[in-house]
Amino acid sequence: xxxxxxxxxxxxxxxxSLRLTCVVSGFTFSDHYMxxxxxxxxKGLEWVGRTRSKADSYTTEYAASVKGRFSISRDDSKxxxxxxxxxxxxxxxxxxxxxxLSAYYYYMDVWGKGTTVTVSS
Amino acid sequence: xxxxxxxxxxxxxxxxxxxxxxxxxxxxxxxxxxWFQQKPGKAPKSLIYAASxxxxxxxxxxxxxxxxxxxxxTISSLQPEDFATYYCQQYxxxxxxxxxxxxxxxx
Numbered sequence: 001x002x003x004x005x006x007x008x009x010x011x012x013x014x015x016x017s018l019r020l021t022c023v024v025s026g027f028t029f030s031d032h033y034m035x036x037x038x039x040x041x042x043k044g045l046e047w048v049g050r051t052r053s054k055a056d057s058y059t060t061e062y063a064a065s066v067k068g069r070f071s072i073s074r075d076d077s078k079x080x081x082x083x084x085x086x087x088x089x090x091x092x093x094x095x096x097x098x099x100x101l102s103a104y105y106y107y108m109d110v111w112g113k114g115t116t117v118t119v120s121s
Numbered sequence: 122x123x124x125x126x127x128x129x130x131x132x133x134x135x136x137x138x139x140x141x142x143x144x145x146x147x148x149x150x151x152x153x154x155x156w157f158q159q160k161p162g163k164a165p166k167s168l169i170y171a172a173s174x175x176x177x178x179x180x181x182x183x184x185x186x187x188x189x190x191x192x193x194x195t196i197s198s199l200q201p202e203d204f205a206t207y208y209c210q211q212y213x214x215x216x217x218x219x220x221x222x223x224x225x226x227x228x
Contacts, residue, residue, distance in 0.1 A: 035217075037165075045157075045165065045208055047217040063216045097164055107155040107170040107212050114164055 002026035002110050004098050009115030016088050016119070022081040022098030022112055030054055030076040033101035035108060036083050038094035038117075048096070051081065066092075088119045123147050123211050127220035133228040140196045142223045144209035149189045153213035156185055156194045159222075160205045168207075169194065199225070 008020040022034070033056075036048040049062040051072045060072050071084040081098050095116050099108040124147040134140050144154065152172035157165040167176045169185035172192055182197045196203055204227055209220040 044222045045159075045210070045219040047210075047219070050217075061215050102170065105170050105174075107153075107167070108157075108165075108210075109167050109170070109176065111164040111166070 002100070004100065004110060004112035006096065006098055006112045006115035009096065009117045011118045011120065012088055013121050014088060014090055014119055017084070017086045018088065018117060020083040020085070020096055020098075020115060020117070022083075024079045024081070024098075024100070027100070029074075029079045031103055033106065034072075034074065034081045035099045035101060036072060036081075037097045037099055037108070037111075038092075039097070039114075040091070040094045043094075046094075048083070050101075085117070088117075090119050093117060093119045122216055123150060123214060123218050125209055125211055125218050125220040127207075127209055127223050129223060130221060131224040131226065133226050134199050135228045136199055136201060138199045138228075140199050140203075140225060142194045142207055142209075142225075144187075144192045144194070144220050146190045146192075146211055150211045150213035152188045153211060154185075154187070154192050155210045155212060156183075157208045157210065158203075158205045159208065165208065196225075201227075 003025045006022045035050045049072045052059045069087045073082045095114040097114045098112045100110040102109040126145045154172045156169040159165045173185045184195045206222045206224045
């Protein structure tokens with residue numbers, strides 16, 4: 001069974017940092033691009049960023065709202081995806097989901113349950 | 122950035138109704154469009170990709186159509202488990218963008 005499990009969320013003060021982890025199972029992690037998507041309370045979905053696979057040199061893409069503050073990485077040996085969040089702002093408060101990209105069509109075909117990040121003083 | 126505009130933002134429907142949700146892109150995206158269903162407190166679930174292809178395991182009452190800038194999601198016969206919020210998303214170019222969502226409620 002394909003599973004994605006996020007962890008690392010919590011309460012952090014503005015300006016602080018947090019590192020989210022997504023551990024996957026049930027598929028060959030190294031073959032897939034992976035995305036992070038977030039959802040602020042009561043709001044819609046917002047794409048955060050992407051890491052490509054080793055075959056595409058682990059290159060990354062980011063939304064303008066997080067570029068320069070957030071960094072996506074992965075450890076294929078540990079089936080793990082990471083989101084390093086620095087200089088956090090109150091508007092980064094959201095549920096953060098990791099998602100797998102389909103190998104051929106590059107759409108988000110499987111999602112984790114999410115982890116909640118609250119940025120508040 | 123490509124803006125995705127969904128309509129309506131909410132609708133009330135009865136069990137058994139046929140429901141259609143529209144998504145419009147601010148510029149052409151080919152067929153690089155996905156639809157997701159989200160229930161309260163849950164993660165989104167993939168329904169449709171490539172505008173009209175059904176995700177494995179999703180019932181055939183869901184269908185998608187369109188290309189270019191105009192797309193639709195249709196639920197042929199609404200069931201109680203279908204009451205949820207539906208989002209379209211373009212994956213043609215960065216940044217990836219979602220529509221604002223359509224909340225389907227019970228009449």
